[in-house]
Amino acid sequence: MGDWPAMTASPQTVRPAARAARGASLPHRFGAHVVDGGIDVVVAAPHAEAVDLCLLGDDGERRVGLRRRAFGVWDAHVPGVGAGQRYGLRVHGPWDPAAGLFHNPAKLLLDPYARGVVGDLRLSPEIFGHVTEADGAGDLALPDHRDSAPFVRHGVVVPSHRPPVRRPRVPWSETVVYEAHVRGLTLDLPGVPEHLRGTYAGLAHPATIEHLRRLGVTTLELLPIHAIASETALLERGLVNYWGYSTLAFFAPEPRYATTAARSAGPAAVLAEVTGMVSLLHDAGIEVLLDVVYNHTCEQGLDGPLLSWRGLDNTGYYLHDGSSPARYADVTGTGNSLDFRRQRVVQLALDSLRYWAEEVGVDGFRFDLAVTLGRRAGAFEPDHPFLVALASDPTLGGLKLVAEPWDVGPSGWRTGAFLPPMREWNDRFRDATRRFWLADPRTAAAGDGATHDLRDLATRLSGSADLFGHGGGGSRGPLASVNYVTAHDGFTLADLVAYDHKHNEANGEGGRDGSDHNLSWNHGIEGPVRDEDPGGEILPLRRRSIRNLLATLLVSAGVPMLTAGDEVGRTQRGNNNAYCQDSELSWVSWEISEWRSDLLATSQYLLALRREHAALRPVRFARGRPRRDDTLDDLAWFGSDGTALDHDAWHDPARRLLQMRRSGRSLPDPLSGAEPAEPAAPAPRDVLVVLNGALEQDDVVLAPARTGWELVWDSTWEHPGELATSAINGVLHPADGSIVPLDALSMRIYLERRTP
Missing domain, CATH: 2.60.40.1180 (Golgi alpha-mannosidase II)
Structure with missing residues (x-):
């Protein structure tokens, strides 16, 4: 990324650029699009006094003033500009934090509809809209006048392309979901060439596909691949948001998962690598779901960096509690929550989903903290306009849609409350299975009295009719339940049987992060044990417990979800919140010892048994x-x-x-x-x-x-x-x-x- 001279002038000397000669031909199509020998640019900034399009190059920055339209929309047609152009936005208007207004033209903002990004977010005081000190303290009332352009990610114009999509369309009754991280799955996978490891292309390499097919996977669910910006607190500790739940761009793929060649060629090549990955997986009969994070953004709390939405329309994009001075209502635990009562937020999410479905070809989505997407006036509503629009959309309604049915706001646990066609992660299944095989035996082994009865386990084995035996038009059926024992968040399957307590020291948060409700059992010794160590006799018991958990998942009514690496005994050494660990701690290790080889064979066998016998995968409640x-x-x-x-x-x-x-x-x-x-x-x-x-x-x-x-x-x-x-x-x-x-x-x- 090139460097540009720092802006040191006061806001009074930062003048809006000359207005474009004509507006966009389609003023309701947001983003930057190649049209008629130039580009159309459309953005929403209803409280702004002026908005500049900033065209960025090695020789500096050229600004074009957008034209004001009705309803807070600004647009322009800029001739002579095409695909590959780097760009950003500068917004002129009031800086009034008490009223929730954060307009600062010194800060280069990313277009919320940018389809490609380049560069990296660099931790520097310039990325904040307000004046900050070296220790992060600052004063929201004082806008910072330094230019942020050299320190933030830039948008790139990417041409529109709709490849033919040949979806496998696996029936829900035959679906086996495999949750994986693009980088972590293949970084050490034998058979994948070195230059493809940890990339989109590596995910679609024959060696990866062979493993998935032999295992019995039908549907690959990818942790977020939307472009991100790591939280400033992580950058201060020299870490990154590895999982990707910190979205910067809802339309652009994260470049760091692309091959070196694609990154060098630019965002269009990165996008081509993503669409190629999806196409090759489809050819192998494997569906692709994306884990998407529309509940919050990477801008964090009010004192976080000014990167995009906050500088365009803070009160329109983010959920506020109605107080004065303006204050966020955080129901996600991340510092901010997007406000799905607002038209532009709903439109942004739907436009993004259609883009990934139609132009990239993915087969569905898993919605992170989905309760936030259905909140109106503070409460969750199953018939929220966004959820209704999603279900009734001719493109999206027929895809695989899965909710994480909770957030951290009031009445945030809503498992079973969503309506068709949405499926849901079933945390009650997770807890009942862990409790029966691990937590209750641990209690009994300690002589601490009676355990739970069999009712909850039987309910989960038979499809969780207490949660999904209702819905629009009657019962939703057991296939509304996505059953899982582990996920990216929490212990791996191998760690569930080896640790009673989380060990998150590497995260640098003093053990405050990660759940304490693990329902795990170390079988008598905390952590790893070798055969020759004292207590080595517990290893066969641990391995049996893994098989019990895995088999219970695969004989239960519902849709099973496996976490990548569990089939080969992956460990995170007791870390149950490895969101910031882009290291061997999180990557799948493919050094297969004898017991891991046996576990892989067991996983393949049980999945084949489920596939071959319909009684192991009932499609309706008994x-x-x-x-x-x-x-x-x-x-x-x-x-x-x-x-x-x-x-x-x-x-x-x-x-x-x-x-x-x-x-x-x-x-x-x-x-x-x-x-x-x-x-x-x-x-x-x-x-x-x-x-x-x-x-x-x-x-x-x-x-x-x-x-x-x-x-x-x-x-x-x-x-x-x-x-x-x-x-x-x-x-x-x-x-x-x-x-x-x-x-x-x-x-x-x-x-x-x-x-x-």
Whole structure:
């Protein structure tokens, strides 16, 4: 990025540029677009007195004054300018923090609709709109007159391009989501060439695709790839926002994930690399979802840097509490929240989503802190105008839409409250699964009394009807639930079984960051243990607990989501908030030891089992009675004695063994588009899942079967290949009514035995 002379003049000597000769041909199309031998530029700044377009080059800056339109819109057509042009905005107007106005023409602002960015945000007093001291203290009442251009990211004009999109359109009933970071997934992945590692192109390399396909992934969910600016507090500590939840540009891809060649060629080449990645993943049958952050921006609180929206229309973009002096209402915990009561905010979000769907080709979105997007007058409304517009949009409504159904504002936990077609991350599933396999056994091992009963676990296994058994037009069904045990935020799967407490020292926040509600269990020793160490005997127990958690996820009704690296035992060494760790702490390690290889094989096997047997992925809630001509209930629950659980058994916290039997004969959901099996095809097989969450072995009378049961997986097996080598036929094919021993803290999956 070139350097420009610092602006030292006072606001009175910074004059608006001469007004453009003509306005944009489409004054309602925001951003900078190549049109008729030049560019059209349109921006909203309703309280401004003048707005300058700043064309940036190695020889300095040329300014063009935009023309005022109705409703606070400014625009211009600038001839002789084309794709590749760097640009920014300077806004003239009142500096009145008490009234929420932060106009400062000394600060170069990024166009909110910029489709490409270059440069980096550099920590310097110039990036703030107000006067600051070296220690970060300052006075909001005093505007800073120094030029910010050399220290901020610049927008770049990128030509419009709509490649043909061939979406895989994987049905929700067959979807397996894999949450990954573009850089972290492939930075060390064998088979990916060095120059492609950690990039968009590396994500679509055959080696990456082969791993995803062999694992059984259908849908890749990427942590944010919108261009970002790291928080100033991180820059002060020499860190960056690695996860990317600090958006600077809702239309521009983050350049740091592009190859060196693409970055050198410019933002158009970066965008081409992104669209190429999506296209190649589509060719492999893999969908692409983007994790998007429309709830807040990188500008932080009122005393944060002045980079874009705050300098254009602070009171129009950001949520305020109505006080005087003007003060933000922060429901995101980041210092600011976008105000989805405002037309321009809703329009910005919808325009951005359509751009990524239509011009980049992505298949859907996961909405970070989605409750913020549905707040009006402080309260969340499921029929909020933005959510209604999203669902009814002809482009967006048919994509995969997933909500993170909470924020940190009043009544911010709203899991189950969204309406179709939105799906939701199910934190209740996460907690129930962790509690059954980890937190409750930890409590029991410590001799601290009774644990929880089986009701919550059974509810999550069967699709969380308490959360999703309602909605527009009736039940939303189990496929509204995106089930997960881990995500980017929190412990990895391997760390859940190795740490009782978070270890976030590397973040430099004195342990204040990250959740303390982990529901984890170190099995007796905190942190890593080697086979030769004292206490090495806990390692097989830890590995079994990982398999229990993974298998519970994959036999539950709903849409499963895996976190990248969990299939190979990735560790963050106890850090449960590695958002600022662009290091080996966060990257997926592909140095596969024997136990990690076994875990990968187990993950592949369980995903294949789920894919091949419809009873493991029901598309509607069970009724607890037979369907059509079936003789078995579609879903039934049994205790260790093989009899149905009664009321007292469900409420007994001492009971730790549960059998779940699902009929394979249940008809497909007519709304899913699936057709019934051909009459000549083999009947789908019933499934029996047996879970023992106790610290002792238990003897189990297996639930009644049509023709008997066949054991297909046991969590005591380090590798699924142990099924083929087992010589205990009475265990693999137990006779009806036989008593089967089940190890402590283990689970088994049985399928209906085929008769010759």
